Amino acid sequence: MKRNFCLVCVFALVALSIFVRLNTYQHGFDSRSHPPRVAVCCETPISDAFTGLFWFVQLSDIHISVYDETSRIEDLEAFLRRNVKVIRPYLLLLSGDLVDAKSKDKHSSTQLSTEWKIYSTILRETNVLNFTRLLDIRGNHDAFNVPSGNAEANYFRTHGVQGHRLSNSYAFNLGLPFGKYSFIALDACPDPGLMRPLNFFGHIAPETEEDIREYVKATRTSNLTFWFGHYPTSTIVSPFALRSIIGSSAYAYFCGHLHTLLGWVPKMYGLQPQGFLELELGDWRDNRYYRIVAVDHDLVSFIDVRFSPSISSAEWPVILVTNPKHANFLLPLKEPFYRIEQSDHIRILVWSPYSVKYVSVSIDGVKLGNATRARILPNATVPDLSLPNPLFVLPWNPAIWSTGSVHTIQVVAQDVNGNRREVTQPFLVSGTPPWNFPFIPSLFVTSDHTFNIRTLFYVLWSYLFGLIVIPRLFSRYLHRHAWSRSRLFAGLLRLASTDTFAYPLLIYLFYVATGPIFMGYLVDGHFAVVFSFGVYVGGSLIAESLTYVYESIQLLVFCMIVLPAFIWHLGLSTRLSASSATEKESPHISAQKTVFIMMHSLSCLLFSMCILYTIIQIRLTLSYIGFPYGALAVLLSPGRIGPVLLVWYLAYQTTRL
DSSP, rough: OHHHHHHHHHHHHHHHHHHHHHHOOSOOOTTTOOOOOOOSSSSOOOOSOSEEEEHHHHHHEEBBBBSSOHHHHHHHHHHHIIHHHHHHHHHEEEEEEEEOOTTSSOOOOOOOOOHHHHHHHHHHHTTTTTTTTEEOOOOEEGGGTTTTTTTTOOHHHHHHHHSOOOOOEEEEEEEEETTTEEEEEEOOOHHHBBTTTTTTEEOOOOOOHHHHHHHHHTTOOOSSSEEEEEOGGGEEEOOOHHHHHHHOOSSSSEEEESSSGGOSSOOOOEEEESSSSSOOOOHHHOOOOOEEEEETEEEEEEEEOOOOOOSSSSOOSEEEEEOOOOOOOOOTTSSTHHHHHHHHHEEEEOOSOOOOEEEEEEEEEEEEEEEEBOOOOOOOOOSSSSOOOOOEEEOOGGGGHHHOEEEEEEEEEEEEOEEEEEEEEEESSSSOOOOOOHHHHHHHHHHHHHHHHHHHHHHHHHHHHHHHHHHHTHHHHHHGGGGGGGGHHHHHHHHOOOHHHHHHHHHHHHHHHSSSOOOOOEETTEEEETTTTTEEEETTTEOOOOHHHHHHHHHHHIIIHHHHHHHHHHHHHHHHHHHHHHTTTHHHOHHHHHHHHHHHHHHHHHHHHHHHHHHHHHHHIIIIHHHHHHHHHHTHHHHHHHHHHHHHHHHHHHOOO
C-alpha cells in the first residue's frame, strides 16, 4: 500500500508540476541577470599537456544500516579501496544520507551510534583520507530525531569529517597552480530534525541567509564555484530566494535525495532560470551510482557511473570527454566556451584498474584516430606520478566543426583485460547550446514542489468548499434548472441546502486548513503539534510540506468515497421518497415493498462506504502516525479521529431523513 501511496503522490505532483511549469517555463536563463564570468585563470591553450585539469567525485544517499543488507557497506568499502585509488579524485563529496537511521521494522527512526561508527571506521580503514580531501554533509536521514545541532544525538558532529565546523553549511576553497575553485556545502536539514516520515523536505532558517551570502562573496575571485547539498532546490522551503543566491555564483548545484524515483528517472538534470545547472545524483543505497566531475581549463564535464563489485565489468574503462565537452551542459556565462574553438587537441579522461589498450575517437561517424597519453610537464599537478596519467589527447582542427550546429563525438576505449566501453555525446564549437533536457526529469529539479503541493491542497480544499457553498447560495435558481432533475444534482442540492449536512462539512474543511492534525513526540523530549501548514515544535514552526501531501490525501479520499456516497444516497432517496408517496395511493402492495427494499439497500450501501472509509483512515493513521510516533500520537489525532466521527454522524442523519 505504501508503494501505491507513493505512486499516487508522485502522479499528482507531476501533473501539478507540469501545469505550473507550462505557465512559468523559461528555457535557459536570463543573461541580463547574470553578467558574463570574469576569467581569472591564465589563458593557457587546451593542448596535449596535462595542465589546467582536475576532477572530483560525488556520492549520495549511502544509507549505512545495521538492519538492511550489508552489501551496500561492503561495496562502499570496495569503492573507497579500489575506485578512489584508480580515479584519484582531488576531492570526494558525500552529499548526505550517510546513515539510514531507521529501526528494524522501518516504521520508526532514530540516530544509531553503531551506524555512525561504521561510517567513520570505513573512512579510517580504507585510508581514503590520505588519498583525497573529503567533504561530507548531512541529509534528512542523518537528522532523524536530532533535537538540535549541539545535541548528543547529532553524531555527524563527532563522526563526520566536516562535523567539527561551527556551521552546518560551509565553504571550501581548492587552491591549484592554475586557479582557485570554491565549493559551498548547503545543509538544509530542519532544526530540530523530526523523526520520519515528516522529515522529507528541506528547510532553511532565515538566519542562514547571511552566512550563505558571505560564502558567495568570498567566491568572487574564484575560477568556478560549485554548490552541493542533499536536497534538490525543488524540495527546499526557504524564506529567501535561494536559487537566485546559488545562481549568482554557481556553475552547478550537485544534490541527491530523490533516489531516481524508484528507478523511473535515473538522470534528473535541469538548467535553472537563475543560471546554474542542477544535477541530482542517483543513490548509492540501491543503485550504486557515483559521479565524476572534471574541470579542464575551466570547462566542466561530468559522468554518472554505476559501481560494480566485479573488477571486470561494464563499469571499466570509465570515459569522460572534457574537450569538446557535452553541448547540453555548456554555460557560456559561467565558463570559457570560446576555449573549445581555440583548442588544438581533443582531451579525454580514461580510468581503468588495468592498462588502457587504445582510445579511438570519431566525429560524426568519421574516425579521427587513436588518442595518446598527454604530456606531463615538470611542474604539472598530477595526483600520483607513480601511476599512468588518465588524460588522453588527439590533435584536431575545431574550425572544421565551427558551424554553429551540434556535432557528435564518439569515444571507444578498451583495456588489456578486454573491458570495453563506448561513449557518444553531442558537442558544440560555436553557437548557442541546445540545453535539450528531457522534460519530466528536468521538472523534478527545476520546479518548486513545495509550492506545487501547497497549491494541490488548496485547489482540493477550494473545490470541496465550493461544492457546498455555491449550491447553497444559488439553491433557488438551481432548483428551477433542468439539472436538478438528475439524482446526483438533486443529492448535491439537498446536501448543501440542509443545515444538518452543510455546517458540519464546512466546519470540517476549516479545521483541515487551520486545526491540528495530531500531536505527539516527533523528536525525543519535544512535544510537537502537526498542522496542514507545518509542524510546531521547540518554539518554532517547521514548514514540512509533506503535511500538505497527507491532508491532500485526506481530501481526495473524502472526495472519492464519502462525498459521492452521500450525494448519491440523498439524490436517490429523494426520488424514492417521491415514488413511495405515489405508491401509497396505489393498491399494489408489491410496488410498495420494492420501494421499501430499495430504501434499505441504499442505507446498507451508504454504511458500507462508511466502513470502507473508516478502514482506510485506520490504516493511514497507523502507518503514518501510530507506527512512527507511538500510541499517544494516535490518541491525540483529532484530524484523523474527527473525520471518522463526522462521517458516521452524517450517515446517521441521512437515514433519519
